[in-house]
Amino acid sequence: MTQRWQENLNVDSSVRINDQYIVERIRHAVLTQRLPPNTRLPEVTLGEVFGVSRSVIRKALTRLASDHVIVQQPNQVARVAAPDVAETREIFAARRLIEGEVASLLCGHLDTVQLDALDTLVQAEQHAHEQGDEPRRIEQSLAIHHYLADHAPNRILGVMLTDLILRTSIVIALYKRSGMASCYLGDDHAILVELLHHGEPDQARSHVQTHLDSLERLLDLSASETRIDLASIFGATL
Amino acid sequence: MTQRWQENLNVDSSVRINDQYIVERIRHAVLTQRLPPNTRLPEVTLGEVFGVSRSVIRKALTRLASDHVIVQQPNQVARVAAPDVAETREIFAARRLIEGEVASLLCGHLDTVQLDALDTLVQAEQHAHEQGDEPRRIEQSLAIHHYLADHAPNRILGVMLTDLILRTSIVIALYKRSGMASCYLGDDHAILVELLHHGEPDQARSHVQTHLDSLERLLDLSASETRIDLASIFGATL
DNA sequence: GCGATGATTTTTGTATACAATAAGAGCATG
DNA sequence: CATGCTCTTATTGTATACAAAAATCATCGC
Structure with a gap:
């Protein structure tokens, strides 16, 4: 599938690109639901979109994870948060x-x-x-x-x-x-x-x-919506 | 001045050192007041103490800054937060x-x-x-x-x-x-x-x-304690 | 067709090199 | 002695290389 949302993140060359700027752009895209929950956010892709190296992207993603905007699991790509x-x-x-x-x-x-x-x-x-x-x-x-x-x-x-x-x-x-x-x-x-x-x-x-x-x-919070958490059922220690 | 607090952060070789571990160690040191407010936290020093490179330290510091445990200003060393x-x-x-x-x-x-x-x-x-x-x-x-x-x-x-x-x-x-x-x-x-x-x-x-x-x-919060904020007095735009 | 297996690709984790900036030391001058 | 200057050092900012892990995909056997 094409990553169409990249268009919306395209950089304005007159702006200084740093991690703060990237955090705000991604936050705003999530806020306005242009980046829906569970959207994948690979570091290299973001780096190309914003024209910076992974170092800067990494810092931005770390901050977004601290703010619970995205979730990061070890060795896996960051995703927009999707709370249960x-x-x-x-x-x-x-x-x-x-x-x-x-x-x-x-x-x-x-x-x-x-x-x-x-x-x-x-x-x-x-x-x-x-x-x-x-x-x-x-x-x-x-x-x-x-x-x-x-x-x-x-x-x-x-x-x-x-x-x-x-x-x-x-x-x-x-x-x-x-x-x-x-x-x-x-x-x-x-x-x-x-x-x-x-x-x-x-x-x-x-x-x-x-x-x-x-x-x-107004939301549909019927419990059946949630994916069954097998770990909690079988007591597996992750 | 010697950086005596380093002793307290020495690593235990049986533990896997990652940014999560470092965040917790520093958080705990701040919590127990072994790292007083305004303590300098240079990246290379921390890297040597924990035996990792600056990449890992940097991630830990970014998270600590998001949690308001430390303050980071561009091009300056991170310090333990000191709220007014x-x-x-x-x-x-x-x-x-x-x-x-x-x-x-x-x-x-x-x-x-x-x-x-x-x-x-x-x-x-x-x-x-x-x-x-x-x-x-x-x-x-x-x-x-x-x-x-x-x-x-x-x-x-x-x-x-x-x-x-x-x-x-x-x-x-x-x-x-x-x-x-x-x-x-x-x-x-x-x-x-x-x-x-x-x-x-x-x-x-x-x-x-x-x-x-x-x-x-119980605290002494008399306003005179605070350093005078010249910027707010003279209206300088930072 | 279905599932397992192994190779390939993608992606993240870490270290390191170099550039850019800030802080500090030393020195000359009024 | 204070002040301003320059040079040196310390420190962070960024890019990149390589290793490690995960995901993907093709192939094979059933």
Whole structure:
């Protein structure tokens, strides 16, 4: 099979290529689901695409593995992560905790400019949804959540949330019900911005948490989806 | 100055040396404060100590940097991280959130064997404190918190907590009041185990959070400690 | 056709060479 | 004595060569 995604990673000659740049390019490709779960990421291929040697690619892959974006097993090619159902639930639970706290901390502490920026994103998402432009709607939706992460008063929680947003994108790509066109959840984001403006911290926290819960419920997490883990059944020590 | 810490990192020839092993050795050395904040970690030196080439060291350092154990700036030697006061407060706040949730999830869900194991650790800590063996007391205290992280029903939160425990150790080494012999907080750990056994989840959460708050208050986080950040004062763009 | 076996190819693991950058020592000068 | 300069040294950045492991593929026997 041809590796068509290479086109999307082609380098811009005006940019300095280093591992940081490559990490961001791959992260973004995973975030926007152009690199679906389980995609193979061979070092030499990536090296040719980005025009650098394996040393640089290797560093980038190591960092991506630390961020749980890809999985690396010894002597095997790196792949885009594909969490199982149990881990998916844990990712959502962790995100509810972290993003709920971030929303609570942010509540009442955003100035007019920031609230306007959020409002613009919310309206852009709604507009994209009405136009039926799902990729653009996803992009706006992600921008809203990233805005919370980037402006979190606690930067530790901010980067944790950034990571969890990415991992959530991966599992949504994996477990989205086939028949469902969109994961749009109506006025949830608009209500969130309103609560961040005039609401109480605990209201904002609860709203974020139920919003993420609704998102999780849109997925098909019936256990049968998962490949049977023979090792856990027969107790084989890997 | 001599690099005396090398002795502590000497390799055991019966163990296979790879980047995973090196990461764990360095993490443990930082955790037990044998590698204090700002310690220089040159690649060639580490390579000689562990008997491997820079390739392996480089991979280990990249992972340690992703975990915020060390900081790497371009063309400069890696150093053990030394968070400033603001980041220290954020680390504690994040840990209160995560460890509180883990304790809440664990409450009432540990079996007798696990509660006994925790109880043994608590008594060992108390014993070490009475003997005045502070290094051993710290070791036991860390073991208690790591036990919570390792047994968290949510593995995502578990690894987040593991990281935060390490980062907390770093800032304690940095900001411990010079006159203070110990950070022992009396019966806090014993009460925690009791709450995990018979208490309500929210009680366990609150107890963990106040425990961590007490620990933070033991530190000297007066802002004057921090080096003045000239860039932020004069608005220089780095 | 199906499965096993062995050769070939692909891919990663590690070491090393060389370039580029930063840090430090020594020295001259005001 | 402090300051600025140059040269040397220490250290990281990158590419590449070779070894080791895994995956692939063709072949053979049944």
